Amino acid sequence: MSSSASNEKDPAERADPSLVKKARESPKDMTEDEWAELLTGMQYSVTRGHGTERPWTGLHNDTKGKGMFKCVCCNVDLFPSDYKFESGSGWPSFYDTQKLECGKSDNIERKSDGSFGMRRTEVLCKRCNAHLGHVFNDGPAPTGLRYCINSAALNFDKQ
Secondary structure, three states: OOOOHHHOOOHHHOOOHHHHHHHHHOHHHOOHHHHHHHOOHHHHHHHOOOOOOOOOOOOOOOOOOOEEEEEOOOOOEEEEHHHEEOOOOOOOEEOOOOEOOOOOOEOEEEEEEOHHHOOEEEEEEOOOOOEEEEEEOOOOOOOOOEEEEOHHHEEEEEO
């Protein structure tokens, strides 16, 4: 299980199809052993272990093009590429999330995080509880938010 950015691709490209199907259809039923088998070492460390990849090393930091950034674990829609911006942080940054049909809610859970002596808001995938990164109040208009997301927590579905 390599941690290089070139190996942080969609698990569906290399994993057991039945395990991919389970992760995408019923992610809450996945065991930690199954997540470890499905994901690369870096993807597992970030999403299941609440880790952080080093800045400027992630596959999607420089990803451009039209499409949707999805959860690497369960493949739910998280961030439209139109909301991505260059924050200079070394991680993919977005100023908003993909809204559900109601227009108000999204697939992101926000949780207070006091680790490492900092007060931050952790963002997790609401569907599978994968750690994605953090959200800060220093982003651009129109939201003023900066979702600072680990590349290893994302798939990109290009349109």
